[in-house]
């Protein structure tokens with residue numbers, strides 16, 4: 170455990186992100202980290218001391234990539250701490266001093282300031298110490314998003330949240346109720362949700378909002394029975410709009426539910442193995458095996474869905490050879506989209522409560538995925554990062570070109586609003602091409618969401634209109 174002495178609480182918060190990225194194990198950190206800065210004649214000087222080792226950095230503020238002084242102050246101080254730790258420890262991080270969750274968004278901001286893709290990507294390397302591999306990843310993603318990205322204050326993704334699942338994965342931090350035969354709120358949840366979706370769509374229609382994509386997520390939407398699923402899907406359907414339903418868990422996918430999704434106009438589904446190693450699936454609490462995944466995938470292929478499959482690099486107990494088996498198995502099926510996540514020890518997950526030792530091969534796995542995807546004809550088209558990810562890495566969505574998911578791109582880039590329905594769902598208004606973002610969350614607890622639906626709905630409709 171370390172002590173940080175910084176000149177104010179705001180920069181302390183920023184610096185802590187860098188410290189956590191370098192030292193995920195709280196028991197293995199320096200004891201004392203100190204930061205001070207001052208400006209003299211347009212030059213900012215930052216002094217960092219780590220257990221008595223002193224480091225000094227200076228930069229002319231005129232040479233900043235951003236004219237905004239506050240951002241310069243945050244960015245430069247984080248960079249100085251990053252460089253000081255990097256020098257002291259003799260190791261680098263793939264994303265350098267970047268700790269935000271949306272690296273592509275930063276590149277877009279630089280491009281909005283007049284930089285070309287190449288210049289924006291170079292700036293990420295020179296100003297944030299982003300590695301050449303990650304800079305190349307960002308460049309490929311910016312190119313893959315060209316023609317698929319939509320921006321505008323009056324554009325929305327309609328997001329519908331199903332807060333149910335059939336068992337709890339060890340890494341899951343979503344607030345989900347487990348649907349056992351005794352669970353009593355599923356039917357009333359669907360009743361209320363259908364009403365919320367109808368009123369939300371009507372509100373957008375009346376206020377000039379345009380729905381760009383519909384996404385049914387969770388939880389696991391296919392944890393609902395076929396009839397409940399059908400009611401939700403029919404309510405959310407919008408003509409000629411990208412429509413995704415996370416089928417997610419193979420153990421919830423049946424021929425009946427696949428037919429319902431196809432009949433209701435769903436064009437994209439997710440069928441997620443996470444790993445094709447059966448011991449791992451038991452260890453992480455997924456209640457299905459690799460054969461279930463292959464069978465669910467085969468059934469799904471009887472319909473003209475664009476299929477996404479999710480994998481996780483760095484699962485507990487896995488080595489690179491296990492991950493490669495999963496990569497080979499999944500790419501062999503040729504799903505249109507493959508999303509490679511890096512394990513994150515999220516607060517609230519069972520994993521965060523255990524003594525689990527971080528998988529030290531996560532970076533090798535992410536790199537192996539990047540190579541395998543390229544060799545198999547997939548391109549990266551969106552990426553994001555989360556707190557407490559192994560190796561300070563990232564999640565990346567790959568696709569066969571032309572099958573990019575507009576919802577994933579626009580959600581990650583935060584360039585259009587979100588009209589969200591369901592317990593815990595968060596609506597967003599985006600103003601001025603992302604300069605200002607407002608959020609409004611529905612109640613998370615299913616019982617409270619049902620009880621307070623009437624009072625809360627109006628507030629959300631005003632927020633969206």
Ligand code: SF4
Nearest residue numbers: 334336337338341388
């Ligand atoms: S399948 Fe998804 S929602 Fe269900 S427990 Fe696992 S991570 Fe959570």
